[in-house]
Amino acid sequence: MDEGQIQQVRRFNRTVTQRIGVLTDDYLGRGRPLSESRLLFEIGREGADLRDLRARLSLDSGYLSRLLRSLEAQGLVTSQRAAGDARVRRAALTRKGLREFGALDRHSEDFASSLLTSLSTRQRERMIAAMAEVERLMRASAVTIEAADLASADARACLEAYFGELQERFENGFDPALGASSDPEELVPPTGLFLIARLDDRAVGCGALKQRNRGVGEIKRMWVAPDARGLGIAQRLLEALEHHAARMGMDTLQLDTNRALTEARALYARNGYREIPRYNDNPYAHHWFEKRGLRGKRAGDASSR
Structure with missing residues (x-):
């Protein structure tokens, strides 16, 4: 493996994590870390089965349980047995959770806009194209x-x-x-x-x-x-x-x-x-x-x- 390529990946990771604010416990200014915010977003307005959340986010059962307990303690999420299948647990947003979901969504939109605002039209086009390519290749690397x-x-x-x-x-x-x-x-x-x-x-x-x-x-x-x-x-x-x-x-x-x-x-x-x-x-x-x-x-x- 080319050493220069490895170092570029590492620089990219450091730049992205710092720029999007995942190193603090106040992601998007909502008073919680990225992990909890992302789980809240993935549960979404329709709710989600815990086994689907584990697979979608590549989380082990213990860590997912800890995140859910934290969100439940904040009054944002409830979890219970799925109707018709007692083996499956399902998470859903409370009314407070739905309001928080809406706030997170708005803040995420605002932050995405702020990343693009200071760039020229040509730079924005290049950045969006590069992001799409990186996303595609990151998915390919997970196969x-x-x-x-x-x-x-x-x-x-x-x-x-x-x-x-x-x-x-x-x-x-x-x-x-x-x-x-x-x-x-x-x-x-x-x-x-x-x-x-x-x-x-x-x-x-x-x-x-x-x-x-x-x-x-x-x-x-x-x-x-x-x-x-x-x-x-x-x-x-x-x-x-x-x-x-x-x-x-x-x-x-x-x-x-x-x-x-x-x-x-x-x-x-x-x-x-x-x-x-x-x-x-x-x-x-x-x-x-x-x-x-x-x-x-x-x-x-x-x-x-």
């Missing part, structure tokens, strides 16, 4: 990719969403039973693999690898959730599959795709996959790709470290 059990709820959800999208996009619909073989037993070690990409503990993508014959593997089930596209997840899934394929002794990867999936074809082309003649009887495939030399690439990566 994790790991092997998953095909029987897991996340794997099933990804595959259902994948099949549903193909049904919508393919000219004549899609039936998984008619496509090229990808039986569950083919997608598990030592001859296969199923990967899931997660963002904020939510499964947002998947990709699979199976061995076709000695030294040759096939990529299957590549999918990214529509609301997570543009974060480079498909690229990372592809690189992870290539890495695992090389480790499993595969030097060549092949895949097929439908003519409707133009973005998938572009992804494979820019990653060194070349079109080859048909190698299977998949009725939904119009293009077939291949990439060779994976094991040599892995050796080169290792020698450069």
